[in-house]
Amino acid sequence: MGERSNVAEREKLLELKKVTTHYGPIRVLTDVDMVIYPGEMVCLLGGNASGKSTTLKTILGIVKVSEGEMYFRGERADQLSTAERIERGMAVVPENRRIFSKMTVLENLEMGAYLRDDKKGIKEDMDYVFELFPRVKERLHQKGGTMSGGEQQMLAMGRALMSRPKLILMDEPSMGLAPLFVERIFEIIKQVNERGISVFVVEQNANVALSIADRGYVLQTGEVVLSGPAKELLNNEAMKKAYLGEV
């Protein structure tokens, strides 16, 4: 679509080409085209049930692609298992955080590093997570389920970072958080992104997301209806009406 020609030459981190997915007989995504470049932060906007979470699940391989192709780091990825995709550098902060509530905070972090064997690297990343979220470090031996919603969000992000990903997929990280806390979470997402980790974030909170993202896509009933640089989307008339709340 409207990509600038100089970036078109860059290597793509993730690319969806005309991806269609189904839940049983019901089609949820139709011909979705998306690209994420290394180091970018891209946000995915859309109303309820527009297929945002399904897009993330498709990228991860939880939901299978029924038509179209997907490439990750230059490699055809739509036939890979979820574990293989994670091994190649994806990580997710799922919708509603999905902390393992009966496992300790430490065990939750360890689950994030499930496919890794390098003890030293894991230790380094754990220290990085503690640096980002001192609160998580304080609660290491507490059961995940006893943490507050905000703490669970931090833990879920820490857990995703533990796999040392190239691309983090986040599904509504601000859901159910107080406005001040949302700002903090996005501050941290930005920090993570500045480390060179690409971020693909689903948000209802379009204003906040677009203000820090590089580009955005807008989904409507499973189709990409709008896409482009974040600034353009922020000023787009249709966007303003539908998602940004006309003042």
Added chain:
Amino acid sequence: MAVSSVSRAKRKVNWLPWLLLLGIAVIIIGRIIYLYSLDPRFNTAFFLRAFIESVKLGSLYALIALGYTMVYGIIRLINFAHGEVFMVGAFMTYFFFTFTPYPWFISAIYAAIIAYGSMRVLEFFRGSMRDPLVLAAGGVIFIGLTVLVSSITFPFWLALICSMIFTGVLGIVIDRVAYFPLRTAPRNSLLITAIAVSFLLQNLGLLVFTNRQTPFRPDTPLIQPLQLTVGNGQVFSNWLLLAIPLITAILVVVLTLFVNRTRLGKAMRASAQDAETAQMMGVSVNKVIATTFLLGSMLAAAGGAMWGLNFGSLNQPAILGILPGIKAFSAAVIGGIGSLPGAVIGAIIIGFLENFTTAIFPKTATFQGVTEFKDTFAFILLIIVLLVRPSGIVGEDLSEKV
């Protein structure tokens, strides 16, 4: 915002089951005190023996119950075929210590099955069946076992280990063939399949093991007599009295360490809580399910082997697994299905109930010479527990928020 008051929905407490439990406890304790103070035959030694016997019986149930609870925890299936897996484990042990040495070609078949099973287990740690280490281990096990099985008579412990591996593989095969294709099917289809697998194994057992009484007397020091003097009385039994609880304890500790400390064990707990999220962390949930079947079936095989030792014979393969199976299932439910400590606790409780009641009310051992009346105790307790605490003793409250 105002502090939200934590208000619990008022639940009507049903007193009847509690009264029943209290009544049962009063009757048992009263009877023990009565016998102990009035009848010289019921001395300390008698009760000590009854106590250990109860733990022993409970241990056997626990080994089976763990399989029910683990499988339920992960795929929410009551694996009705598990009692039959226990039966196969018992008979396979028998076959290993009785008929070895086998002709070399039968040995090769056994060795191939066990080598395959071991490779499957190693696969979990090395990532692939084609890993050179896994292949090498498989080859060594295959050749070593072929030589071993075709040349020596197996001691009991070796028969036990081989039976555990064989039965563990059977568990994986059952999952792969019968349950795997139904992963996304409705729960009821899975349940009916489990019943079908159970019938299939019962009849295969009948076919292969035949319906005659099979004496189960391996050459092991465990069945040597044991005599203990306690106070003015004596306990006459055999070493199994101590060995079965001990072996069970070791297996339970190993299982607990596995589940709590190893990576695969953690993946197992994570999948039990939330399979999809575990998958998002890179856990291959089907592998975890296979491991669950492997471990559950291995424990059941150990239970079966010791069951044979304890009762001295195995008979009627078609029904051998049924009663222990449903009692162990009751134990798992009583303890709180899905919970490992719950299964052990439930099993020990049933062991006590069954064994102690027959010890202090000898007439309940048989009823009109026909039915084993004691068999009903587990189910009476099951019904009461389901009325009082449907989620079981250590199971979390079902109303708890996720």
